Each structure stands twice: as structure tokens, then as C-alpha cells.
Amino acid sequence: MSISYWRTRDRYYRIIGSICENCKSEFFPPVYTCSKCNSTDKSKIKDKEMPNQGIIISYTVLYEPMLGFEDEIPMQIALIQLNNGVRLVSQIVDCKIDDIAIGKNVKRVFRKIKSESKSGQIWYGYKFRLC
Numbered sequence: 001m002s003i004s005y006w007r008t009r010d011r012y013y014r015i016i017g018s019i020c021e022n023c024k025s026e027f028f029p030p031v032y033t034c035s036k037c038n039s040t041d042k043s044k045i046k047d048k049e050m051p052n053q054g055i056i057i058s059y060t061v062l063y064e065p066m067l068g069f070e071d072e073i074p075m076q077i078a079l080i081q082l083n084n085g086v087r088l089v090s091q092i093v094d095c096k097i098d099d100i101a102i103g104k105n106v107k108r109v110f111r112k113i114k115s116e117s118k119s120g121q122i123w124y125g126y127k128f129r130l131c
């Protein structure tokens with residue numbers, strides 16, 4: 001595994017964003033400048049783990065595979081608003097296409113992302129499922 005993987009692996013397994021302690025705004029992905037109060041004070045903008053639950057704001061279903069994800073078609077991709085208001089895009093797993101709907105509750109799960117073909121290395125990360 002690469003050095004960069006080991007340096008960033010914690011971020012594959014947990015949803016690490018930022019909080020601005022000046023105005024209490026939260027962000028994902030992490031930021032260095034707060035877009036609410038414009039603070040760039042490194043002592044006030046800190047890493048923060050995002051909530052594990054949220055709701056589906058919007059979603060789509062992919063029928064054309066992205067390279068490396070051919071086995072996961074059809075793939076459900078959703079815009080999720082976490083319980084702190086932060087939004088992110090993630091795959092929805094463990095459900096039928098007809099079960100997905102805007103407004104449904106979801107929670108984060110730990111799943112295999114992909115297998116790297118040359119080395120056989122398996123990448124893990126977070127996805128979401130209905131709850």
C-alpha cells in the first residue's frame with residue numbers, strides 16, 4: 001500500500017470534515033477557510049467527524065458502469081443531508097431501487113469500495129443504507 005494511503009486512511013473509514021469554532025459551522029469535505037465567517041484561523045478550524053445518519057435529498061441510478069465498478073450496476077447514488085446539515089454524495093447499498101425515495105433516512109455503513117486489479121489491494125470506505 002502506498003504511503004499516501006496510510007497517511008489518509010482514517011478518512012476512508014470515517015467521514016472527517018471540519019468545524020469552525022468561531023461560528024460553529026460544519027463542512028465536508030474539510031476546509032481551511034470558513035465560508036460562513038471567512039475565518040482562516042487554524043486554531044479555530046478543526047477536524048470533526050460528521051454524523052453517521054441523514055436523509056436522502058436526491059438520488060439517481062446509474063446503469064452505465066464507471067470503470068472499476070462494473071459489478072455494481074445498477075448503482076444508486078444519493079445526495080445526502082447529514083443530521084448536522086452538511087451534504088455529501090454517496091452510494092446507497094443493501095436495498096432495491098424501488099425502496100429509495102427522497103426524504104428517507106439513511107445511515108453510514110462500512111463497505112468494500114473496489115479491488116485494485118494489479119495488486120489485488122482491496123479498498124474499503126463508507127457508503128449508506130436505508131434505516
Ligand SMILES: [Zn+2]
Pocket residue numbers: 020021022023024025034035036037038039
Ligand atoms: Zn466560521
